[in-house]
Amino acid sequence: MRIILRRISAGAAALAAAGLFVAWAGIIDIRASTGHWRVTDWFLHWVMRSSVRTAALGGHAPRFTAAMLPLAAGHYETGCAGCHGSPAMPRPAMVENMLPPPPDLQHVTATWNDAQLFEIVKHGVRYTGMPAWPTLERDDEVWAMVAFLREYPSLDQAAYQRLAGFSATGSPEFTTIVKSCEGCHSSPGLNETSLIPRLTDQSETYLRDSLEAYAAGKRPSGVMKVALSRTSSEDRKKLADHFANQSAATETGRASEKSARGKALAERGDRTRGIAACAACHDAAGVNEAYPRLAGQPIPYLENQLGLFRSGNRGGGAYAAVMTRAAAGLSDDDIHALAAYYGALPLD
Ligand code: HEC
Ligand code: HEC
Ligand code: HEC
Structure with missing residues (x-):
């Protein structure tokens, strides 16, 4: 019995050493430029969706009101559009090559329920560049953002700009x-x-x-x-x-x-x-x-x-x-x- 245990722990130590050696040798590819394999992409997104689904269990959205929209839209313009784009501005060229690239939210919010969107916007997504909300002490602003994201797919450029409180063309002078x-x-x-x-x-x-x-x-x-x-x-x-x-x-x-x-x-x-x-x-x-x-x-x-x-x-x-x-x-x-x-x- 003792011999078997000793063999198992020796095996585990060898495995850990081999793992460290592989990492040290620099052959693990961390380049974003070539993208993931299709199956890795699918797996990572599946893990992300499962994790959000479990974390959001039991979450209850407050009643959404129109008053929530302007502050969230204004924040979206300064805090989110730079990665996700908006009806007034396509996604900047630089972020298209992030891995994963931030999706166009007009097309994906329908695949999440309110509590799940809350979970993502409040806590962000590790290893992807999707940041957590700047303050974790209060939830009301995050819910306002969820209310906005619910309206977001139906907004055209004019409606978006009205909500976000800027009237120019969106592009610089x-x-x-x-x-x-x-x-x-x-x-x-x-x-x-x-x-x-x-x-x-x-x-x-x-x-x-x-x-x-x-x-x-x-x-x-x-x-x-x-x-x-x-x-x-x-x-x-x-x-x-x-x-x-x-x-x-x-x-x-x-x-x-x-x-x-x-x-x-x-x-x-x-x-x-x-x-x-x-x-x-x-x-x-x-x-x-x-x-x-x-x-x-x-x-x-x-x-x-x-x-x-x-x-x-x-x-x-x-x-x-x-x-x-x-x-x-x-x-x-x-x-x-x-x-x-x-x-x-x-x-x-
Ligand atoms: C630095 C870039 C960046 C900023 C800023 C950013 N995001 Fe993201 N966001 C991402 C990336 C990258 C993903 C993809 C995560 C994934 O697929 O696992 C993402 C994913 C999401 C998703 C999930 C979409 C899906 O179906 O995968 C939502 C919702 C979202 N972001 C909302 C927001 C909101 C709201 C803001 C502003 C408060 C914001 N994001 C700011 C990079 C960003
Ligand atoms: C049949 C016509 C033709 C001939 C012959 C030709 N070029 Fe050009 N060249 C072009 C065109 C058209 C472009 C512009 C391509 C574009 O950017 O659309 C160009 C672009 C260039 C540029 C880039 C300029 C810039 O501002 O970026 C250089 C340098 C150049 N040519 C040098 C040469 C030299 C040196 C030769 C001789 C060995 C030569 N070309 C022969 C048609 C020609
Ligand atoms: C960070 C520096 C930088 C900025 C800012 C920049 N450019 Fe360029 N531009 C370059 C470089 C470098 C090239 C040569 C790229 C190549 O190899 O094709 C270039 C090439 C060009 C060319 C091609 C010229 C030719 O002879 O073929 C045009 C036109 C041009 N830029 C216009 C603009 C305009 C308009 C803006 C402002 C919106 C701008 N650039 C901003 C660095 C810059």
Whole structure:
């Protein structure tokens, strides 16, 4: 008997040591980017639903009144919409990649009863980012939120904004948006070492196409997707117009030996290697408005974009495929030379 017990405890200790070893070796995947397996997703959500169901047993909702709604709606706007979105604002791009992503509550509240919603809103959900209510001492505010969540699926943008007590469009003022863009895109941050492009002197068509491509995920950039996440397509049209109608005296990079080689390649291409002349599409009179100007862009930005086109990861507007083809045969040296040439090219 004693031997069996000793064997069992030795086995348990070995198991614990093996478990610790696996954790220490760093092979447990904690990356949110790849998501869970379908079965893990299902299991975790099942555990969450079961736990909420049991914790909410015996809970009784007070009578809901209309007076509860405005304070809850106002709190929803500041405390919940940033993760769950609202009729006035889609879920911000950043939270879509949380694991799990916060659901659109207009579609899920019907699957819970009042006591269960109370349980979730008051206590939050561990390991998911869903926070507990800021104070646990009183329940009345939490019940007001439950009353609001019951109304929530039937609210359109106007009704939501009336309840939440704000009348603007929900998105920030246009001048505030422009300032946020300039924080990255205007002079002090932009010099010959920059990875950020200049927006001025670019056609309105190209700017608008680019903004729509970022917003729709057709030109992948986490930075630009988040920068645009609180803009409507109307805002983006105005932004394209705003920046296209400015011209800035930007300093251009210095001409170098490299740029002589770049100039030849840009103007004539290289038939033997199947490289088209860039000048057929860029910085020449009468070319398609959807083709960007390259003159005076920061050299590292140009290099980076050419690398992205070459590897097929740049994306863009309706004509991006022609550029992907144009970049396919470029060598690293070609890219350095072409970027040096266009970066040093004066604007006009
Ligand atoms: C930091 C982000 C974040 C904030 C802020 C947040 N939530 Fe959540 N919420 C989540 C996440 C993530 C889940 C998903 C949990 C899960 O599926 O297990 C969730 C789930 C929920 C659910 C359950 C929905 C379902 O069917 O899975 C409700 C109800 C809810 N939140 C209400 C609220 C309310 C009300 C507020 C504001 C007081 C709020 N949340 C604030 C992230 C957030
Ligand atoms: C945090 C810095 C940052 C902010 C804020 C920002 N941008 Fe950008 N923007 C970038 C970077 C970096 C790129 C290059 C991304 C890429 O590789 O495609 C870029 C690219 C662009 C392009 C493509 C230009 C071209 O030549 O292809 C446009 C248009 C643009 N941004 C407009 C805007 C507007 C409008 C705003 C304000 C709503 C804004 N950006 C806010 C950093 C920023
Ligand atoms: C057949 C026309 C065509 C040719 C030839 C061409 N391009 Fe392009 N290029 C485009 C188009 C169209 C885009 C814009 C893609 C988009 O974002 O929608 C573009 C975009 C670019 C960009 C990105 C600019 C920015 O602001 O993000 C760079 C850099 C560039 N081209 C460099 C070159 C170079 C260097 C060559 C020569 C090797 C070249 N292109 C040849 C059509 C062309």
